[in-house]
Amino acid sequence: MLEAEKAVQEAQRLAQLDALDRVMAMAEFDTDGVLRQANERYLALLGYSREQALGLPHQAFCTDGQAEREEYQRFWAGLLAGGSHSGLVERRRRDGSSCWLEASYTPVFDAQGRVQQVLKVASDVSERLQHEREQQEHLRRLSLVADASDAAVVISDAESRIVYVNTGFSRMFGWTPPEVLGREPIALLAPQLPQTFAEDYRAGLRAGRAVGREEIVSGREGQRYWAKVISNPVAGPDGAWQYTVTLLTDITRAKMHEALQHRVLEAMARERPLVEVMELICREVERIAPDLIASILEVDEQGLLHPLAAPGLPMEYSSKLEGLAIGPQVGSCGTAAWRRESVMVGDMDHDPLWADYRALFQPQGLKACWSTPFFNGEGRVIGTFAFYSRRKHSDLNSPFHQQLVDACTHLCSLALERELARKRIRQLAFYDGLTGLPNRSLLHARADQAIASAARNEEQLAVLFLDLDRFKQVNDSLGHPAGDALLREVAKRLQHELRASDIAGRLSGDEFVVVLPQCDAEHATNTVERLQALLAAPMSIADTRLSISASVGIAMFPGDGREMETLLQRADMAMYQAKSAERGSFRFFSAEMNRMAQERLALETALREALAQGSLCLHYQPQIELATGRLYGVEALARWTHAALGPIPPTRFIPLAEECGLIAELGRWALREACRQLAAWRAQGLNVPAVSVNLSPTAFHNLELPNIIASALERHALQASDLTLEITESVLLDTNPSTMKTIAEVQAQGVRLSMDDFGTGYSSLSYLRRLPVSELKLDRIFVADLEGDEMARALSNAILGIGKSLQLTVVAEGVENEQQNRLLREQGYPVAQGYLFSKPLPPQDLEPWLRQHLG
Numbered sequence: 001m002l003e004a005e006k007a008v009q010e011a012q013r014l015a016q017l018d019a020l021d022r023v024m025a026m027a028e029f030d031t032d033g034v035l036r037q038a039n040e041r042y043l044a045l046l047g048y049s050r051e052q053a054l055g056l057p058h059q060a061f062c063t064d065g066q067a068e069r070e071e072y073q074r075f076w077a078g079l080l081a082g083g084s085h086s087g088l089v090e091r092r093r094r095d096g097s098s099c100w101l102e103a104s105y106t107p108v109f110d111a112q113g114r115v116q117q118v119l120k121v122a123s124d125v126s127e128r129l130q131h132e133r134e135q136q137e138h139l140r141r142l143s144l145v146a147d148a149s150d151a152a153v154v155i156s157d158a159e160s161r162i163v164y165v166n167t168g169f170s171r172m173f174g175w176t177p178p179e180v181l182g183r184e185p186i187a188l189l190a191p192q193l194p195q196t197f198a199e200d201y202r203a204g205l206r207a208g209r210a211v212g213r214e215e216i217v218s219g220r221e222g223q224r225y226w227a228k229v230i231s232n233p234v235a236g237p238d239g240a241w242q243y244t245v246t247l248l249t250d251i252t253r254a255k256m257h258e259a260l261q262h263r264v265l266e267a268m269a270r271e272r273p274l275v276e277v278m279e280l281i282c283r284e285v286e287r288i289a290p291d292l293i294a295s296i297l298e299v300d301e302q303g304l305l306h307p308l309a310a311p312g313l314p315m316e317y318s319s320k321l322e323g324l325a326i327g328p329q330v331g332s333c334g335t336a337a338w339r340r341e342s343v344m345v346g347d348m349d350h351d352p353l354w355a356d357y358r359a360l361f362q363p364q365g366l367k368a369c370w371s372t373p374f375f376n377g378e379g380r381v382i383g384t385f386a387f388y389s390r391r392k393h394s395d396l397n398s399p400f401h402q403q404l405v406d407a408c409t410h411l412c413s414l415a416l417e418r419e420l421a422r423k424r425i426r427q428l429a430f431y432d433g434l435t436g437l438p439n440r441s442l443l444h445a446r447a448d449q450a451i452a453s454a455a456r457n458e459e460q461l462a463v464l465f466l467d468l469d470r471f472k473q474v475n476d477s478l479g480h481p482a483g484d485a486l487l488r489e490v491a492k493r494l495q496h497e498l499r500a501s502d503i504a505g506r507l508s509g510d511e512f513v514v515v516l517p518q519c520d521a522e523h524a525t526n527t528v529e530r531l532q533a534l535l536a537a538p539m540s541i542a543d544t545r546l547s548i549s550a551s552v553g554i555a556m557f558p559g560d561g562r563e564m565e566t567l568l569q570r571a572d573m574a575m576y577q578a579k580s581a582e583r584g585s586f587r588f589f590s591a592e593m594n595r596m597a598q599e600r601l602a603l604e605t606a607l608r609e610a611l612a613q614g615s616l617c618l619h620y621q622p623q624i625e626l627a628t629g630r631l632y633g634v635e636a637l638a639r640w641t642h643a644a645l646g647p648i649p650p651t652r653f654i655p656l657a658e659e660c661g662l663i664a665e666l667g668r669w670a671l672r673e674a675c676r677q678l679a680a681w682r683a684q685g686l687n688v689p690a691v692s693v694n695l696s697p698t699a700f701h702n703l704e705l706p707n708i709i710a711s712a713l714e715r716h717a718l719q720a721s722d723l724t725l726e727i728t729e730s731v732l733l734d735t736n737p738s739t740m741k742t743i744a745e746v747q748a749q750g751v752r753l754s755m756d757d758f759g760t761g762y763s764s765l766s767y768l769r770r771l772p773v774s775e776l777k778l779d780r781i782f783v784a785d786l787e788g789d790e791m792a793r794a795l796s797n798a799i800l801g802i803g804k805s806l807q808l809t810v811v812a813e814g815v816e817n818e819q820q821n822r823l824l825r826e827q828g829y830p831v832a833q834g835y836l837f838s839k840p841l842p843p844q845d846l847e848p849w850l851r852q853h854l855g
């Protein structure tokens with residue numbers, strides 16, 4: 001290395017030492033601890049001149065008693081043994097004051113490795129320490145205040161790290177101070193809040209403002225509170241933001257009061273419907289506790305559950321609970337209502353209380369449920385309030401939840417009791433206490449509505465006035481309680497028979513009124529007849545079998561009046577006429593209607609007699625195989641000749657038989673008679689291949705029909721294939737559950753089914769898949785138009801196509817002329833019937849025809 005370079009390096013070293021010399025205090029002690037060297041800074045730090053300091057023992061710089069301590073002895077012994085020491089030391093200045101040094105003591109060795117001297121390098125940290133002490137003191141004083149507070153207090157530093165929590169905090173949230181020191185308060189207590197919230201919060205504090213809000217916070221075990229949170233920034237001595245003191249006060253109760261009670265009571269005050277109020281409660285609860293689903297059920301006097309609200313659960317869940325009876329093992333709610341106390345189920349999958357309802361709650365992912373019953377003023381359980389959770393839970397009944405439940409059950413019982421009271425008031429005001437039917441005022445109100453609607457839609461409406469015959473006698477002979485029981489039974493029977501849109505009411509005593517909307521005179525007659533028959537059925541009152549009759553007056557809207565008052569008055573007058581003519585009868589107010597009704601009644605009686613006396617008969621119309629001209633079968637058609645009125649067409653007496661309940665009997669008669677006739681012809685050597693009998697849908701209600709058919713066939717030694725039953729598409733409208741079953745059984749017997757009037761009813765043909773028919777009858781309206789109407793030809797062709805593709809025989813009805821016959825033949829129709837071949841004829845008249853054609 002060049003001399004010049006060395007000189008430069010030396011100069012640099014000296015410059016560094018010089019710099020060190022200026023910033024650090026440095027001193028050299030010999031092995032006896034005597035100060036041998038010290039720089040200016042050292043001397044200045046301790047307040048000595050060089051002359052005063054050099055030669056002083058190290059102990060001279062120690063504070064009182066320091067040098068005598070064992071610790072000090074160890075310190076020097078360590079240095080002399082060759083160890084170094086660094087750390088914070090307190091030293092005494094010449095004027096007796098103390099100072100704090102960040103110092104390092106390093107032994108310097110001679111060539112033999114012995115400690116020759118101790119080098120000390122130090123800097124003065126008194127000021128910093130003083131500052132820190134002041135801060136500690138500041139914090140201590142803050143915490144003294146905080147500890148005295150009942151509320152939870154959190155002190156965090158400027159980095160938002162917790163530096164202190166008071167005992168109130170531990171009490172409320174369950175954490176001990178060491179568990180939370182260094183954590184961020186917002187992330188710890190309200191982890192649900194977004195990061196941006198914490199940033200905004202801090203921005204407020206940084207600006208020197210107190211920040212406050214109401215928030216849901218949770219503790220160590222997940223317990224939740226609604227807390228009022230107020231944070232105050234506290235500045236240090238330098239004026240900068242140093243701490244944040246946050247005060248958290250539990251306002252759960254007040255908040256629930258505000259959030260729940262306030263809104264719910266307001267809704268109730270505004271007369272919102274019960275279900276809406278209950279849904280509001282549930283939704284508020286779910287807002288307060290977002291991981292819960294609330295549900296409210298009503299428990300009626302019979303102990304049956306009725307869902308009122310559970311907006312967080314699918315409809316089908318609630319609807320499946322409808323009508324469920326409470327009991328010792330009916331989920332959480334049914335059991336809570338049964339036990340009259342809260343039921344907490346933390347694991348619905350395994351709890352025996354839910355064993356029977358797994359299929360119900362599992363698809364919803366529900367895991368825990370806590371249900372609490374609520375009561376009315378008399379102590380009856382009127383409902384349950386429940387929380388569901390999609391997590392297994394053992395603490396759904398924490399104090400927070402308990403407070404929620406307390407608030408909710410209170411509100412629920414208030415709302416429900418109010419509703420029940422209102423219902424009772426309505427019931428008393430508008431319903432007859434004895435029968436439960438609408439009283440005069442409600443009857444009038446509803447009737448007015450029905451009349452207004454009838455007027456709008458230009459429909460008719462009937463008002464029936466019913467008065468029980470000899471009611472007074474029942475009352476007098478059996479006593480009033482028996483009379484009451486009779487009236488109740490009458491009301492029950494009336495309600496049973498009426499449509500949902502009909503209105504029944506009790507005016508007074510034994511007077512009942514029925515309003516039938518959308519009803520013409522014929523429908524009114526039918527209804528009255530049914531009601532009279534129903535009331536006449538024997539009833540058991542006070543251990544006595546009674547049969548009661550009612551006289552009925554009928555007034556029609558709009559013919560007899562346009563207002564309820566008028567209609568009622570006229571129906572009443574008509575009732576008096578009925579009663580004075582014959583008890584148990586009915587009368588219309590209008591003479592014309594009376595005449596028609598009486599005629600109909602007379603016709604009905606005559607038909608009943610004709611059936612009973614066997615004065616109905618069957619005519620037969622041949623059905624021809626078009627390709628060969630051979631007989632395919634005959635259709636039996638009922639005929640009735642009234643002694644005075646002459647022949648009555650089936651289009652009149654068949655519907656009458658339907659209405660007055662004679663149709664089933666008529667069907668049975670036709671079946672037996674047709675079988676008898678077929679067998680008679682065969683016995684005469686007339687080989688008629690088969691007979692078709694028309695049966696109305698009502699005939700299939702009778703589950704005995706297959707047996708009736710079997711016995712008719714057997715009696716005349718016929719095969720099932722000798723018989724065809726003609727049914728109409730209206731059988732599809734029949735809602736009686738037996739109908740389809742009976743049809744299937746009849747078909748299984750081997751009896752053929754034919755679809756009559758095909759093409760005039762449903763536009764959907766899909767029913768052909770459901771009905772096991774083997775024959776279609778093309779309605780005669782298509783045949784009538786065949787010649788002139790291309791569309792009719794296309795339709796008859798299409799119907800034939802349908803029949804062929806389903807392998808059904810298609811029979812064309814109403815063939816009246818050659819041209820129609822030719823067209824049908826050309827289209828490929830296999831069978832036809834109509835006046836062209838023969839009118840329906842009585843058996844004796846058909847026989848020559850048969851002889852001629854069968855030959």
Ligand SMILES: Nc1nc2c(ncn2[C@@H]2O[C@@H]3COP(=O)(O)O[C@H]4[C@@H](O)[C@H](n5cnc6c(=O)[nH]c(N)nc65)O[C@@H]4COP(=O)(O)O[C@H]3[C@H]2O)c(=O)[nH]1
Pocket residue numbers: 621636637638639649650651654667670694695696726756757780813814815816833834835836840
């Ligand atoms: N214009 C015209 N008409 C023809 C011709 N060929 C036959 N007809 C008539 O067409 C009707 C065919 O019977 P439906 O469609 O079953 O219609 C029947 C059937 O639905 C019903 N009916 C008749 N007898 C009975 C029965 O014993 N029981 C049931 N439930 N209904 C029956 O009464 C309806 C009417 O019977 P009917 O008056 O006997 O009328 C019969 C028959 O006389 C023709 O070439 N031209």
